[in-house]
Amino acid sequence: MIAYDLNHMESQAIPPAKSATKDLANAIPADLRAQACDVELEAGEALFRIGGKVRNAYLVLSGEVRLVRIGLGGAEITLQRSRGGFIAEASLESKAYHCDAIASAPSKLLAFPAEAFKAALASDPAFCREWQSILAREVRKLRAQCERLGLRSAEERIRHYIESEGVDGAVELAMTKKAWATDLGLTHEALYRALKRMADDGSLRSVGSRMALSR
Amino acid sequence: MIAYDLNHMESQAIPPAKSATKDLANAIPADLRAQACDVELEAGEALFRIGGKVRNAYLVLSGEVRLVRIGLGGAEITLQRSRGGFIAEASLESKAYHCDAIASAPSKLLAFPAEAFKAALASDPAFCREWQSILAREVRKLRAQCERLGLRSAEERIRHYIESEGVDGAVELAMTKKAWATDLGLTHEALYRALKRMADDGSLRSVGSRMALSR
């Protein structure tokens, strides 16, 4: 039994699924949906372990699940973190898992039998198209995220986020600023300060959770 | 006509396609492959422009192509950067492009007619599966990359890279260290210094382009 770093555990329940997750659930054919099981995990509990046989496709409904591998020095390496949406879908093709999946907060998920999932993909052209579309959207979002994290300053990342996720230089944040900071690869302090600087010099107007760039 | 930031232009030709790109090309059915056109771009040249009709799926063989949007203040926002592999594949579903595609180095690509591409996906189950598998791999790679860029120190990113991209705590780098630094979201100086520190304290052994973690 491996002890996981408790720094990554959220002490409190994480808000319910985002709307996007609901869309995902709707994309699933009824007959496949009927075969899904509910899974509930406590913080720190494992969904699967490295070497385990791939039996299911998992959809995270709420909470947070991380894919983790233990490195040489015993340090843990997070490969993916899901707070809604599919997790480890790339493992569907493998026989066995190449990492551990650990809930870092109390989480609810849906488990679809892997065989049924693959069969549905093969036999249901609409689902197949939908699945490709889901993957393609995910790829686009992740690429933008990588570009953003490659930027050096807090302000550049904020601008990039608003310009790429928002419309016309404005976004309605769907999360707390603290969570946003994590998404941007910043500490919350750095984010607050950068926002203040931008508000002060007039390049950003912020009302509640709506952020709009100026000029 | 929009002038693009020349800082992002590579003055020199970028090495030929990685082996992964070759695999991609092989995944494409012969009849689709036969319909592909070669495209060559000079540095700074546009592959397509925002608002343009989506006519093709593009595979970058060599060089570098960036998807770029111009923000409010005239600053450019890079959404994706491809140095091999498909680019803008998420746009296949759209009618028109929502960003510009600019070569930042002399580049060669293949253009597949979008209709033929989609038809092949629909009619060729093997290609459809292969395409899903390509997307899933891409998703996995990008998620690992995002996790890596979220790490705060150069050393952590190096460890993460080696542990997640390599085998048994060792990788054979397929690029120059300078290019690696960009992948890691670091300046090349920061990478060289971090590598030296790690070599000095014995946590990394490096022979040529092979990097191995110790302990």
Add this chain to the structure above:
DNA sequence: CGTACTTTTGAATCGCATCAAATCTGGTGG
């Protein structure tokens, strides 16, 4: 054998992380 680029090292600076602590806010139970 010269040119272009990578690799390496140095010095100075700046921005972000870190540690601390005070307020604010929404939700809970008495």
Add this chain to the structure above:
DNA sequence: CCACCAGATTTGATGCGATTCAAAAGTACG
């Protein structure tokens, strides 16, 4: 309704590590 609590939001002080600017040495290739 109010007291209370857990997080979120802010602000401050400090230090470290990465960026930046510079320049030298190494290397591949025509």
